Amino acid sequence: MGNGSVPESPGYQRISRIALGDVLHRAARRFGDRAAVIEGDLRLTFKALDSASNRFAHALLAQGMSAGDRVAMLCENSAQMVIAMFGVYKAGLVWVPINTALAVDAIRFILDHAEARHLIIDAQLLARELVHDLVRSLGVPLTFCGGEAELGAGQPDTPPEVPIDGRDLVQIMYTSGTTGPQKGVMHSHASIHSVLMSNLVEFGTGPDGDVYSCHLPLFHVGQHVVLLSALLGGAASVLMRGFDAGELLKAIARHRINLVVGLPMMYRALLDHPRRASTDLSSLRLCIYAMAPMSKPLLMRLLDSICPRFALCSGQTEMYTAATIFRPEQQLKRFGAYWGVATLVNELGVMAEDGRLLGPGEVGEIVYRGPNLMLGYYKDPEATAHAWRFGWHHSGDLGQWDEDGELLFLDRIKDMIKTGGENVPSIKVEDVLLRHPAVRNAAVIGLPHERWGEAITAFLLVDAGQQVTSAELHAHCRQHLGRFEVPKEFVQLPALPVTSTGKVQKFELRRSHLHHYEEQA
Incomplete structure (x- = not known):
């Protein structure tokens, strides 16, 4: 011990361990009777939540499950979901959450790919016929969330004695991304735990x-x-089981909510709701937005009518978020697709294709390194190695530093449109379109074109009751964009394909409109 070496005692890991289940266990010892989760009229204290998750952990172990076994979960937000998730953590098992909006084939793929030994399912989802048929065909034990039954009823409410190393796999989260098939992102207890403490400081x-x-x-x-x-x-x-502007307004006033995380489109819905003006929002001290840019007019309205402080946080499933933050004090100093600076937990860089780290004004791929890094992609060592080139995690995003050391996000690498010999970031065009008062959402992609190589094409969701012509949109874009940056066409759709969190799936637009210009020839 005197030479500074790491002790080999078998008790060392138990004493020094990092485990996600201990987040709740230790919080319960400190905060006891304080409310931990609130769902409608239900208020669970830290102590009650801790005890309930202990019982469910024992129930899982009693079924013969052992360390490292995968437990899939197909649930929408509820107190029972939180209890079940922490039960999985405390039992030393691996939590595999599944997006409830996925098609049945995609759900089955995750269950098979992750080799799930147990499925926890939201009982309300069984009303969907396809989900009901899927569940009946599965050969794994099931636990139902919801209803009157208590998870783990009759089991001890003390923590199970399970050895856990901070580097153990605790979670496989399948990405829903915008550029293609899902991958299983593996995380350890330590990688997720590291970012929690950083978030508390940043928030x-x-x-x-x-x-x-x-x-x-x-x-x-x-x-x-x-x-x-x-x-x-x-x-x-x-x-809450999902976003509803009216319900969120009521919740803010009723529970004196201090911090909200949402998408720009959600904050706009709060602004436009008829009850907003009569709702007491004075408890809000910080609103965080993510996954989409915030236009200057929208931000100015939000600061005036919703909350005095807004911040953009970004990250990835692979690099647990928040990995970057555009701080409240920067919001009115500069506009555009700024991601700001690295959070306390990790380091941030912009890298050339040959591995050189770039300086201000140079465009390259945004890269990260830090303890919040994934363990890798499940069953995909080649993709993992590719993501970790030159000793950094490669995000697949293009960016550049400005002269003040703030990071400017330019685009997904696959979303950089190459048209007529010019590179056009789709996000730049989208930002301009979102400034038009009739445009609620916009997605800009490059589609194959005989003359341009890729033709800039805008897909738009227009506000109900609003009408806008392609000529008007073209004139609006010409005020803010170079001629080569203006979309060749503006396609208005009744809805844009989005993930469960509201992120537009551009690969779906490309797939369904791949021959758009060929058909016009």
Whole structure:
């Protein structure tokens, strides 16, 4: 021990361990009777949540499950979902959350690919005939969330004695991304735990207890990490099964919510809701947005009418979020697709194709390194090795530093449109389109074109009751864009294909409109 070496004692890992289940266990010892999760009229204290998850952990182990076994979960937000998730963590098992909006074939793929030995399913989802048929065909044990039955009824409410190493696999989260098939992203207890403490500092969570909203799905990295960060810091989380502007407004006023995480389109819905003006929003101290840019007019309205402080947080399932933050004090100093700076937990860089780290003004791939890094892609060592070239995790995003050391996000690498010999970031065009008062959402892609190579094409969702012509949109874009950056066509759709968290799936637009210009020839 005197030479500074790591002790080999078998008790060392038990004493020094990092385990996600301990986040709740230790919080319960400190915050006890403080509310941990709120769902409607239900308020579960830290102590009650801890005890309930202990019982469910024992129930899973009693079924013969052992360390490393995969437990899949197909649930929407609820207190029982949180209990079950922590039960999985405490039993030393691997949590595999599944997006409830996926098609049955995609759900079955995840169950098979992850080799799930148990499925926890939201009883309300069984009303969907295809889900009901899928469940009946599975050959794995099931646990149903919802109803009157208590998870783990009759089991001990003390923590199970399970050895856990911080580097153990704890979670496989399948990405829903915008560029193609899902991958299973593996994380350890330590990688997720490292970012929780960073988030508490970045969010400014105080010891007296905040109240967070929880309306984004918990099977997604953004809401999942916010919930765990809240529990670590003694904050309560108000659980909702999805986003509804009216319900969120009521929840903010009723529960005095301090922190909200949402998409720009959600904040706009709050602004436009008829009850917004009569709702007391004075408890809000920080609103976080992600996954899409915020236009200047929208941000100015939000700061005036919703919350005095907004911040953009970004990250990836692979690099647990938040990995970057565009701080509240920067929001009115510069506009555009800024991601800001690295959070406390990790390092951030912009890299050339040959591995050189680039300086201000140079365009390259955004890369990360830090303890919040995934263990790798499940059953895909080639993809893992490719993502970790030159000793950094490669995000697949293009960016550049400005002269003040702030990171500017330019585009997904596959979303950089090459048209007529010019490179055009689709996000730049989208930002301009979103400034038009009739445009609610926009997705810009490059489609094959005989003359241009790729023709810039805008797909738009227009506000109900609004009408706008292609000529008007063209004139609007010409005020803010170079001639070669203006879309060749503006296609208005009744809906855009999106993930469960509202992120537009551009690969679906490409797939369905691949021959758009050929058909016009």
